[in-house]
Amino acid sequence: MAALPKRIIKETERLVSDPVPGITAIPKEDNLRHFEVFIDGPSSSPYAGGHFSLELFLPDDYPMCAPKVRFLTKIYHPNIDKLGRICLDVLKDNWSPALQIRTILLSIQALLGAPNPDDPLANDVAEDWKKDEKKAIETAQSWTKQYASAKLQE
Amino acid sequence: MNLVVRYEENVDGGFLAPYGTYRSNLDYNTEIVRNLIIDRRLSPFYTPLQDFDESWTDDELLIILSQLSLHSIETAYSDAEEEDDVDNHKIHKSTNYYKRQEQKAKLQSLVARVKDIQKEEENRYLEEKMRLKKQIQIQVSPDIPSRDLLRKLYRNATECPICFLYYPKYLNVSRCCLQPICTECFVQIKRLDPHPPHDDSSNEPGSEELPHTLISEAASCPYCASPDFGVTYDPPRLISTGINGSIKAGNYIEPFQSIPEDAVTSSPGSGTNVQPSVAIDEMRVMKKGAKNGKRRASLAADAPGVITVDMIRPDWEQKLISARNKLARKAATASAIHASNLIINEEEDDPSNSPRRRRFSAPMARETSSNRSRPGTNSAANHLRTVEERMIEEALRLSLIDEEERKKKVDAEERKKNQSN
C-alpha cells in the first residue's frame, strides 16, 4: 500500500487534536482512508438528540474529488435516501479541493438543520414534507428517537 | 515538453516538471506550463517539504533539504485499484476493447520508460551532489542550488492549503481572492467532464440526453468559488537563477546584511472571502493574502498576467466537441439498430417463433450488433477516458523525444570536448 498523502495524515491528526463539537471522525485501522463518523443532530432541528452514524471514504483522487459519505443510521430526511446516500452539492459538482473532511461533515450537519424538499433524493419523504411539514417533522423526530438515540448505541 | 524532473532545468530554485505529489494523471499541456515557468508567469514546481518547523536551525533545514529527491516516483506512478474491463467478460468483445487493451499496454510501457529516465536523473543528481560534497575546494556546482539559495527559499516555508505541503513562500495566488496555491495543485484543477445542464429534469431514467445540450464550464476558484479560476505569480525579485535567470542556482549568494524581511507575515484574517453555502472552517488559508507588503486587488480572468485553467488545458473545447459527437453517434446508432431490428424480426418471421419469444429478439439483436460491428457504442465517459489517456500518452511520448534530444546534445558536447582536447 502506497504511503498516505500528507494531506490525509494532517487532516486526520487535526480532526483528533482539534475536534469539531458534535462531530467525530476516526479512521479504521485496516484502511486509513475509511472513517467511522458520528454526527449529532443540530439542537434546533427534528434530529436533535440524535447520534447518527456515518461512514466516509477518501478515494484515490482526493482531494481533487470529493470524499464519499453515507449515513448508516436510518434517517427520515428529504435529501437522504433509504440507503443513507446524501444529496449535497459539495459532495458532487460543487466539491472544491480547498474543502476538507471537517467542512464536509459540517455541511452535512447543516443539512440536517435545513432539509430541502425541493431538491429531493428520497422522493416519498420530500412529498410528505411538502404536503404536511408538521407531520413530516414529527416522523423525523420519532425516527430519530427510534434509530438514532445515543443510548441505543452504547 | 516534459514530465521528468531534471536538476539542470531549474528556475529560481524550482523545476519545470511536477514533484509527483499526485498520481500521474497529468493531462495539462506540459509545453505551455514549462514556458510559463521559464517566463516567470507561473511559480516553478518547487520540491515540497513534508513538514516544517520554524524552530529548525539553518543546518537542520539544509540537511533535510539536501536529502530530498527530485521526484516522488512511488506516489506519482502508484497503481490505483483498477476497474475491471467489463468487455473482457462479454461473449463478443467490442473492437474498442482491443483498442483499450493496446492503449493500456502502450501507456504502461511508456510509464516504465519515463520512470527509468527519472531514476537516471535522480542518480545524476545524487552524483553531482556527492561530487560537490567531496571536492571541498570546488564549492560550486552551477545547477545545485547554493546553501544561501535554499535557505532563502525555504526559511519561511508556507503551507499550500490544498496539498498541505510546505513550499517557498513564492507561490501563485488566486486572481480573485488572493489565496496561495502551489503549481502542482494548480495543474490538477480542471473543468468537469462535459455534462448535461443541471436544472432540466433529466433525473428520470431513460430520458435521452441531447448531444448539443452538453455543456462544459470553466473551473471555479477552489477557495471562493468565483468562476474562471486563474492565478497570478509575482516572481521573487531578489532571486533570479537558472534558466533565463541572472545567475546559476549554484552561484546564488544572499546579499550581505540581507534586506529586512518584507512584510510577508500579513495580519491574520485579512482575507474575508468565504465560500457561499459552505461552512469553511478556521482555514489557515485565509490568513495569507498580502504579498510583499502590498496587496493587489482582484483581477479579471482575462487581465494580463492571469493564468487560467483553460490556458494550460487548451484542449477543453475539443473534448466538449468530441463528447457531443460521441453522444450524437450513440443516438444515431440506437435508431439505426432500432430500424434494423424491425427488418430482422420480419426476416425471422417463421411460424415456430411464438409471439412471446419474439419479444426478446429486439434487445438481443441490439446486443449482438453493437458488440460485433459497432466500434462506438461504449459510453461517452469511456471515450473521454481514452481521450485523456491519449493526452497523457502524448505528454509521455514527448518527454521521451525530449530526453533523446537532450542525450544527443550531451553526446555532441562530449564529442566536441574530446575533439578540442
Added chain:
Amino acid sequence: MSKIPRNFKLLEELEKGEKGLGAESISYGLTNQDDITMTYWNGTILGPPHSTHENRIYSLTIICDESYPDKPPKVKFISKINLPCVDNAGNVVVSEFDTLKNWKRNYTMETVLLELRKSMASPANKKLAQPAEGSTF
C-alpha cells in the same frame, strides 16, 4: 493503492445497475430497496443467442456478505438451468466456476453475470438440454 471499502464499492455497483450503464444482456439490483447493508441482490441473465438458452430470462439471487469483495459473492439460480457449474439446488459451485474460484477484488456482480452468460454460450454448454422454461429450483 487504496482499497475501496465494501459498502462504497456496492454503492458504485448499485448506481451502475440503477442507471443501466452496464451491459444490456444482464441486470441486477437490491432485493429490498431499503437494505442498508446491501447484502441481498437479484440478478437476471438474458440467454445468449444461438444456444439452448436463446430468448430465456434467468433469475438469480446474489448474496454479498461482509467479506465481499475480498471474497466472492454467493450466487444461486432461481430459474432452473442445466449448466455444469450449477448444482441441483441452483447454487453456482465455486470450485466449478472460474470467476468465483479465482476471484479478484475488482470483479463485480456484473462480471459474475456476464461470465455465467459466457459459459452458457460456450461450445461445450450451448447445446445442453434445458429444463422447461419458467421452472424454478
